[in-house]
Amino acid sequence: MSCEECCQRRGLGGRMIPVPGEVAAGCGLAWKTAPEAREELAAALEADGVPVEAMTVIELLEFR
Amino acid sequence: MIYLDNAATTMRKPQEVVDAVVAALGSLGNAGRGASAGALDASRTVLRCREAVAALLGCPRADHVCFSANSTAALNAALSGLVGPGERVVTTVLEHNSVLRPLARLADERGVEVAYAGCDAHGFLDMEELERLVCPGTRLVAVTHGSNVTGNLVDVARVAEMAHAAGALCLVDASQTAGSVPLDMAAMGLDVVCFTGHKGLMGPQGTGGMAVAEGVDVRPWAEGGSGVHSFERRHPLEWPTRLEAGTLNAHGLAGLAAGIAFIEKNGGPSAVGAREHALALRLYEGVADTPGVTVYGGWSVAPERCGSIVALNVDGLDSAEVADALASGWGIACRAGAHCAPLMHRALGTERQGIVRLSCGWFNTEEEIDVAAAAIRDIATG
Structure with missing residues (x-):
């Protein structure tokens, strides 16, 4: 949730989703955003001291 | 009355606390359990409360604020998670049973050596005796910030100095003082501060927890549902999950955050x-x-x-x-x-x-x- 707070404060797009099984088995949360936002996101999270477990590029369905 | x-x-709570709990009861899902709107709102509520507690206690890392049902649960978890078999703990005669009894259990079950510093005729902690007892080899000094009987305060910054000089950690029971006596963990050098939400912080009963300084390893006490890493055999060690097995009291924490906001609003x-x-x-x-x-x-x-x-x-x-x-x-x-x-x-x-x-x-x-x-x-x- 610190990730969400950081991104919203900085106006970075994205949203929380259930962590996809391709990223981690089990349950949990992940921040979903476009692959091209990766560098900006990483810099923002590092600047705010938000720990990152992993960053992964995967294809996800978007229904609406 | x-x-x-x-x-x-x-017993008398700010109206903001009552309103926050009522609103939470009608809107929050389970924090950290999924990404539905209600679950995310619950997670946001818990995070806001974590940040508020961290700011109030001077804990540099909000993710090192771990919630529990009350101060007793936090003290049990902290003492059990910090002290190993045969180690030495120094505490005081000012303590509540929420410190004394977990230490007695550790003495009985882990062979932990417990020493008790006394007080003077007015009930003030005998700091000279405490200093004598806190010798090299001591693992932990566990002390209240304020007696729940007399209200006498303890100079916990000085206790932390003594503890660190002997290579020990300093745990503070702030049950009676959080919200009404300033605490700054970082400035005072406190390693663990346990608090309850329903006293000076003016929040609901069923809220409390501990704030842990960076680098201090409190082993998990309870294990179970975590919302993450479900296929791992043991409870995850990441903060704050390591000390938060099971569903959090997000409804109560909404009220606790409102209580802290009320305190801040009033100076x-x-x-x-x-x-x-x-x-x-x-x-x-x-x-x-x-x-x-x-x-x-x-x-x-x-x-x-x-x-x-x-x-x-x-x-x-x-x-x-x-x-x-x-x-x-x-x-x-x-x-x-x-x-x-x-x-x-x-x-x-x-x-x-x-x-x-x-x-x-x-x-x-x-x-x-x-x-x-x-x-x-x-x-x-x-």
């Missing part, structure tokens, strides 16, 4: 504490010279080191009898008996009589204090 049992719980712990202290001083001054009244604690010698409690007895009357007279005659709610602090009573010589504890809170008025003082004078003079 004149409510003077704020050391047990702040923070120093301003809130100053008001409560002034009320207690007024009560003390109203009864101190009454024949037959014995006041315990440090009011007569160092009022600046007292909290917001006036602890007293009337002649040889049982404390329960006095508390009942206050309730039935004047509608005053206070607490008699031993207050779960047996060593404090042994030190004060009040094991049989108990103590009448009147504890002031933010919502008390000077008029209420004057009624209470007059009531005690009436009881004492017959």
